[in-house]
Amino acid sequence: MAITTLHEFIMDRQADFKYASGELSRLLSDIAIASKVVSKDVRRAGLMEDILGAHGSTNVQGEEQQKLDVIADERFISMFKAGGEVCGIASEENDDFMPFDSEFSQKGKYVVLFDPLDGSSNIDVNVSIGTIFSIYRRKSEIGTKATLEDMLQCGDEQIAAGYVLYGSSTMLVYTTGKGVNGFTLDPSIGEFCLSHPNMKMPETGRMYAMNEGNINICESGIKDYIETYCQQTLEGASRPYSGRYIGSLVADFHRNLIKGGIYIYPDTTTDPEGKLRLLYECNPLAFIAEQAGGLATTGRHRVMALQPTRLHQRIPFFVGSKKMVEQAMSFLK
Ligand code: P6P
DSSP: OOOOBHHHHHHHHGGGSTTOOSHHHHHHHHHHHHHHHHHHHHHTGGGOTTTSSEEEEEOTTSOEEEHHHHHHHHHHHHHHHHHSSEEEEEETTSSSOEEOOSHHHHTOOEEEEEEEEETGGGGGGTOOEEEEEEEEEOSSOTTSOOOHHHHSOOGGGOSEEEEEEESSSEEEEEESSSOEEEEEEETTTTEEEEEEOSOOOOSOOSEEEOOGGGTTSBOHHHHHHIIIIITSOOTTOSSOOEEOOOSOHHHHHHHHHHHOOEEEEOOBSSSTTOSEEIIIIIHHHHHHHHHTTOEEESSSSBGGGOOOOSTTOEEOEEEEOHHHHHHHHHTOO
């Protein structure tokens, strides 16, 4: 079977963009290169005591940073600075957004918001983790410093979005608004190769992903959905749904994209706004979900319609197969 590398695929699809002059293609290629480097780091984390464990600091979320969080963050930022397509970034690991200082970067047309390593509590126990990224055209004038307004754009304005899953294999899945395509890293040639063309999320499924430890500290409609719907043998079924919760959003999302399913992280008494971040977790995955025929809401509103107000704002997140998200939402008052 002929191999299509990510680079070839991006070049072939460049014609999808009117006035495409190659910047987005180069940016996507830069993300792929940084992802290969992070994948190498992740896969030998256990062998490098200086890379495992806590970094000894906490991020703006108050979460203890893992060394690999910080390393991955630095890898992506240095790639964006070197590429020239990006004028600034926002990342889970950085308190404030980061407008790039060089004249070279300030000519960049794009901003990238990303979570360099999501699920990093799983690093030390060898469970899948992921990178999530969201790309916007800047609103500020080219040649100037990126602004907060460049970062706080509505999810519907995304030019591209995707994730890298450092799982049993390393995969990069992305969309530019023309469908979703998945690429698997072939370490023997160091290339991401097209393995999942034109991905479509099954409109229903039989797996639900939720931290059920939260079942009694979130709104009762969710408990009703889980207990009276997911955990019952419904008409025509031979058994209830299966619970599958990996503790890494990217891994749960990717499984649901392929097999069908729903991921729910609601607002709780401990996380009254929800836990997941709108800008660099929910919006990019919402773009992928919708492009694949799925749905992403807060339980009440479509994620990509929300106007962000804060860089690290959190929202409740219901994402996955369209019919399953709609079904779960019907249980909310
Ligand atoms: P909890 C990882 O920190 C993350 O952001 C997602 O990847 C994951 O689904 C969720 O939080 C896990 O959170 O509260 O269930 O441990």
